[in-house]
Amino acid sequence: MAPAATCRAPAASQISGRLGGWRKTPPLPRPPDHHGVVHEPPAAAAGPSPDAFAPVMATGIVSVAAVDHQYHVIALILGVLAAAVFALLTMTVSAHVRRVPAAFGRQLRDPDVALRSFTFVAACGVLAARLGEGQAPLVWSLGGAALVVWSSLVPLAIIDMWSRPTGELRDHAHGAWLLAPVGTQSLAISAAHLAHGAVARPLLLLALAWWMLGAVGYLVVTWLIVWRAVATPFVPEQVTPDSWILMGALAIATLTGDRIIAAGPATSGLDWLFTLARPATLALWITASAWIPLLLYAQMWRAGRCAASLHYDRMWWAAVFPLGMYSTATSGLAVELRIPALGAISLAFFWFAMTTWLLVALGLLHEQWHEGSSRPRTGS
Numbered sequence: 001m002a003p004a005a006t007c008r009a010p011a012a013s014q015i016s017g018r019l020g021g022w023r024k025t026p027p028l029p030r031p032p033d034h035h036g037v038v039h040e041p042p043a044a045a046a047g048p049s050p051d052a053f054a055p056v057m058a059t060g061i062v063s064v065a066a067v068d069h070q071y072h073v074i075a076l077i078l079g080v081l082a083a084a085v086f087a088l089l090t091m092t093v094s095a096h097v098r099r100v101p102a103a104f105g106r107q108l109r110d111p112d113v114a115l116r117s118f119t120f121v122a123a124c125g126v127l128a129a130r131l132g133e134g135q136a137p138l139v140w141s142l143g144g145a146a147l148v149v150w151s152s153l154v155p156l157a158i159i160d161m162w163s164r165p166t167g168e169l170r171d172h173a174h175g176a177w178l179l180a181p182v183g184t185q186s187l188a189i190s191a192a193h194l195a196h197g198a199v200a201r202p203l204l205l206l207a208l209a210w211w212m213l214g215a216v217g218y219l220v221v222t223w224l225i226v227w228r229a230v231a232t233p234f235v236p237e238q239v240t241p242d243s244w245i246l247m248g249a250l251a252i253a254t255l256t257g258d259r260i261i262a263a264g265p266a267t268s269g270l271d272w273l274f275t276l277a278r279p280a281t282l283a284l285w286i287t288a289s290a291w292i293p294l295l296l297y298a299q300m301w302r303a304g305r306c307a308a309s310l311h312y313d314r315m316w317w318a319a320v321f322p323l324g325m326y327s328t329a330t331s332g333l334a335v336e337l338r339i340p341a342l343g344a345i346s347l348a349f350f351w352f353a354m355t356t357w358l359l360v361a362l363g364l365l366h367e368q369w370h371e372g373s374s375r376p377r378t379g380s
Contacts, residue, residue: 047096047104048089050112051176053119055364056086058320060126062357065324065350067130068331074354079130086123093120108153111160111169116176117153118183121146125186128193129255129328136194143190150187153180170231173224175242176318178249181217184210185252192259204263208273211256218249239302241319244295248322250288251329257281258332278336285333288326316360323353 063078097104107113124146128139157180161169188210195203225246229238257277264274327349334342 047100048093049116050107050114051116051119051179052089052093053086053123054317054321056082056089056123057119057126058317058324058357058360059085060123060130061321061324061328062350062353064126064130065327065331065346065353068328069347069350071350078357082127082130086127090120108156109160111157111164112172112177114153114157114160115180118150118179121150121153121183122179122186124149125183125190128186128190132193139190139193143187143194146183146187146190150183153183170224170228173221173228174238174240175225175245177221177224178218178245181214181221182245182249182252184214184217185249185256188214188256189252189259192256192263195263200263204260204273207256207260207263208277211253211260214249214253214256218253222246239298241315241317243298244319244322247288247291247295248325250284250291251322251325254281254285254288254329255325255332257284258329258336261336262332281333282337285329288329292326314364316356316363320353320357320360323349323356327353 059078059082063075063082066072066075066078108117124142128142128146131138131142188207191203191207191210195201195207257280260277261274261281327346330342330346330349334340334346
């Protein structure tokens, strides 16, 4: 029998957010100032989780995958739901930032918070991809909002990580940190979508820059995660749903490459770009595919040690997005390479993602109902 610690559930303080979130590590210790003194900030007012937009990412990408396979009713329902949750969360987070701006700024000095906050950027990108070329004004608006937040978060994340010892970053690194490169790739996808007319060339070059920057970010975070796995005792608790972002971040990079290639006919003089993009996109998809059996084995190993790890937890939103993104990326590659077998793989992963989404959504509804019914009733 596995030791009791193997099946211990995360502390309530480590499960952040009401609609989503998969925080699994405590905040990193604050660095000392130039006098060697560590200043602990006062407790911040409770607010939305930094990765509260994870359900929007998950719901939106499954909607995109449904469009790829002509399930238009499913796509419409999920698309409307993703947009509604996005609007609600945007208003909630904005109100929180206006109410406690100083506390919000202090929270962003934790690398874990700063990196997970890229869910907003990724959510904008997913919704933009769902809207497609027919809704250019909305895509521009979402892209602009994502760019503003991305431009604010990138320097914060770099400063936060630069101020910490490398060993400390290694000990705290986990899959959700890959949300930063995922968000960066989503900006590249939006730029490629909008690459038409006079702005086609600069937007495609910008998409290429974000594509490469996202790849660099993936390598840095993955290096920390792999280093942690080989340098410290590997225990089942390290296999959590956000581990699937190791695959999902490569899947969205594959989709970025596909979108850049698809935008090719709208430009001229960038043949070198498409010569680079085609083999790179295929290599990214192959690497993403290679992660799947490893992650599946690790998840089964964790379940074998602790069957309770398969019970509902908000962290499971982290597994929906990679599955849906892999389906969409594979569908795009099937069209680009004209390989029907890839279309069948994409369809299978769409249903894997759809099933996982349904289970997580039902679990969320059950949790909310249980919490509502357990509250003490007031009144006469």
